[in-house]
Amino acid sequence: MVDTRGYICPTPVLMVQKALKDRPAMVEVLAEAGAAVENITRFAHSQGYQVSKTADGPDWKLTLTKYKTGGEPVGSPPAVFPVPRFEVRMSPAFLWPPRSGGRGTGVRQRGRPPGR
Template sequence: MEIDARGLSCPQPVLETKKVIDKKVAGLSVLVDNIAAKENVSRFAKAMQYDVVVNVTDYGWKLDLQKL
């Protein structure tokens, strides 16, 4: 599953990520285009026991989240 949170300001990217994590998914990707969203989504995912891999893209970052 992929969440496109580009253009959204915090806390919206975290809230969108939480909606999906609450469904107990094993993995997902989150697309973000600002540093605050990258940091906040990463921090939230780690707190929810997800491993986070950050990849730089043409538009910002792709955060790959995988349940530990």
């Protein structure tokens, strides 16, 4: 059992990472409510473990169970959230005219007012 109570992030995640180094089938973790529980859950999912959470007073008991080999999870799979994809488009108006600061580009040159 890994007791991460009283530590601030990222220490609880590093403690769990050390416990998962030998790839055990199951690990129990005690954690305080808050960011540590969410961060440990995310890390465990990324390492191929299913997480079940149980409230233990003000603290949480997390049971990390390794997925079966071959891609079949032991229980229900973790929730997968879609990652938003962003596409950047630039119109030709942003690319022309070149903004070199020369005459006729509309960019003000140093020491010289525009149009004179």
